Amino acid sequence: MIFIDSHTHLNDPELYSFLEEEMSYSRENNLKFILVASYDLESAKRAILISQKYPECHAAIGLHPENMQEAKEGDWDEIKSLMQDKNCVAIGETGLDYHWVKDLKEREKQKRLFIEHIELANKLHLPLTIHSRDAAQDTYQILSEHVPEQGAILHCYSYSVEMMEQFLKLPIWFGFGGTLTFKNAKLVKEVLSSCPLERVVTETDAPYLTPEPFRGKRNEPKNVIYVAKKIAEITSLPLEEVTKQIAKNIEKIFHVKLL
Numbered sequence: 001m002i003f004i005d006s007h008t009h010l011n012d013p014e015l016y017s018f019l020e021e022e023m024s025y026s027r028e029n030n031l032k033f034i035l036v037a038s039y040d041l042e043s044a045k046r047a048i049l050i051s052q053k054y055p056e057c058h059a060a061i062g063l064h065p066e067n068m069q070e071a072k073e074g075d076w077d078e079i080k081s082l083m084q085d086k087n088c089v090a091i092g093e094t095g096l097d098y099h100w101v102k103d104l105k106e107r108e109k110q111k112r113l114f115i116e117h118i119e120l121a122n123k124l125h126l127p128l129t130i131h132s133r134d135a136a137q138d139t140y141q142i143l144s145e146h147v148p149e150q151g152a153i154l155h156c157y158s159y160s161v162e163m164m165e166q167f168l169k170l171p172i173w174f175g176f177g178g179t180l181t182f183k184n185a186k187l188v189k190e191v192l193s194s195c196p197l198e199r200v201v202t203e204t205d206a207p208y209l210t211p212e213p214f215r216g217k218r219n220e221p222k223n224v225i226y227v228a229k230k231i232a233e234i235t236s237l238p239l240e241e242v243t244k245q246i247a248k249n250i251e252k253i254f255h256v257k258l259l
């Protein structure tokens, strides 16, 4: 059985300082595809370094909406040039985060940067990994007007079943992570139950969102097995079938051979 972490931050200093250790855990647990998502220039450089070193790791290059304000002049140009690296297999993470941003001008800036990421992905024929928080309608509107031609993963999907049905009309996959294992996560469980398995991928978003039974500790890619097990439990499908379908989905999005 093989496992996939379609969104993780081995490039975050918290995990990067334990990279060797993390990679040996992930190999022991048979993780065959790990997408290292960047959020700023330094994390993008580290994502490339990690994917050069470990063949199962691949880089997603982008500027996270939350890191947009701190980015220095010239960072965005350097990030764009890293997108050309052969280890860059996806654009992101990008998207919209309105949780702490109430100012409309700032939200407009996020939208423009998000659209730019989608256009770059289409130009480079790459899929996207998308972060979207408290911005369901705008995310949907942008994605329907600027369709990601090579597909996109809405990582750590947190919106309603109705919204998911809208997104399903587009080439969108849904990333499920640690939140699925939380006791009070009724909505995300409901969403997973109504989502076709052909559109589901597993992720950790490590070092964040640690799944049960490790909640409170630092999250790491190997914990994706607890997410896959939870998906099997919720869908009442054998774990083997779940992991196989998820690997197939990843093969389709990233044009890789895993099975």
Ligand SMILES: [Zn+2]
Residues within 6 Å of the ligand: 007, 009, 037, 093, 205
């Ligand atoms: Zn992330």
